[in-house]
Amino acid sequence: SQKIEQNSEALNIQEGKTATLTCNYTNYSPAYLQWYRQDPGRGPVFLLLIRENEKEKRKERLKVTFDTTLKQSLFHITASQPADSATYLCALDPLSSASKIIFGSGTRLSIRP
Amino acid sequence: GAVVSQHPSWVICKSGTSVKIECRSLDFQATTMFWYRQFPKQSLMLMATSNEGSKATYEQGVEKDKFLINHASLTLSTLTVTSAHPEDSSFYICSASPTGTGNQPQHFGDGTRLSIL
Numbered sequence: 567s568q569k570i571e572q573n574s575e576a577l578n579i580q581e582g583k584t585a586t587l588t589c590n591y592t593n594y595s596p597a598y599l600q601w602y603r604q605d606p607g608r609g610p611v612f613l614l615l616i617r618e619n620e621k622e623k624r625k626e627r628l629k630v631t632f633d634t635t636l637k638q639s640l641f642h643i644t645a646s647q648p649a650d651s652a653t654y655l656c657a658l659d660p661l662s663s664a665s666k667i668i669f670g671s672g673t674r675l676s677i678r679p
Numbered sequence: 680g681a682v683v684s685q686h687p688s689w690v691i692c693k694s695g696t697s698v699k700i701e702c703r704s705l706d707f708q709a710t711t712m713f714w715y716r717q718f719p720k721q722s723l724m725l726m727a728t729s730n731e732g733s734k735a736t737y738e739q740g741v742e743k744d745k746f747l748i749n750h751a752s753l754t755l756s757t758l759t760v761t762s763a764h765p766e767d768s769s770f771y772i773c774s775a776s777p778t779g780t781g782n783q784p785q786h787f788g789d790g791t792r793l794s795i796l
Contacts, residue, residue: 598782609685609772609787610723617782655722657785665711665780669723 568593570670572656578676579646587641587673589656596658599632599639600667604653613654614641646677680706683775685788693796694765700758700791702729702773708753709775713785714746717770729756729773763795 569592579585589599598617602610616623616632616639623630629642643650653674657667682705690698702712710731715723727748728736735748745767747759756775760767770792774785 600784602787607770607790607792609683609774609789610785612784612786615782615784659782665776665778665783665785666713666725666728667785668725669715672722 568660570594570656570658570668572654572670572673574673575671576674576676578678581646581648581677581679583646585643585646585650585675585677587654587656587675589639589641589670591637591658591670594637594658594660596660598659599630600657601628601630601639601641602655602657602669604655604672610655643675648677648679651675651677681777681784681786682706683773683786683788685773685791687791688789689792689794691794691796692763695762696795698760698763698793700760700771700773700793702756702758702775702788704754704775704777704786707775707777709756709777710753712750712756712773712775714748714756714758715772715774717772717790719770723772726758729758731756760793763793765795768793768795 573588600615601613604610614630627644631640653672655672656670684703686701712729714726729750731750737743750756772790774787776783
């Protein structure tokens with residue numbers, strides 16, 4: 567069956583450390599993978615997109631990797647801050663390169679001071 | 680840029696009522712919009728793809744007669760939950776992309792919290 571799994575339902579990190587979130591998928595061949603942040607009671611906000619031919623993408627303190635062999639994406643937040651506390655969602659295109667995206671289960675990240 | 684607005688932000692109504700939720704792209708045109716629902720502490724589940732000027736495409740298991748989607752203009756899609764019951768209570772969120780093509784970020788509304796008594 568097809569799955570998008572984010573391995574940790576919740577992750578607690580000390581401020582200043584690097585948070586690493588995992589997204590694994592099964593029986594999909596996405597052309598791209600996206601990461602979103604969602605705060606309680608709000609819609610998701612786009613963070614990063616990485617294409618199948620890209621190994622790594624960076625934006626400020628954020629870094630995403632994409633390994634199509636392992637069928638995995640890693641999302642890193644360096645120098646984490648309490649304001650980074652939120653739910654992080656990975657998403658992919660189930661029909662390669664189409665605009666429709668579906669989401670993983672999400673990881674609730676808490677950064678403690 | 681690329682702002683998506685959803686209205687209402689929350690609604691409480693009695694069982695059996697039909698509820699309409701609007702999704703607007705404020706500064707771009709969207710030939711395609713998407714509707715999701717989200718239960719507490721769960722991820723977003725794609726319900727349907729809303730296509731301007733044509734019928735919506737529903738995901739497997741989503742009742743098209745229960746969740747009516749209309750996309751009459753390039754900036755507005757509506758989701759109507761017909762004869763809503765308590766099990767329809769959820770957080771409904773729409774999204775759109777300025778380009779309407781793949782490989783681009785989706786921009787989300789802030790959701791509508793629907794509570795059916």
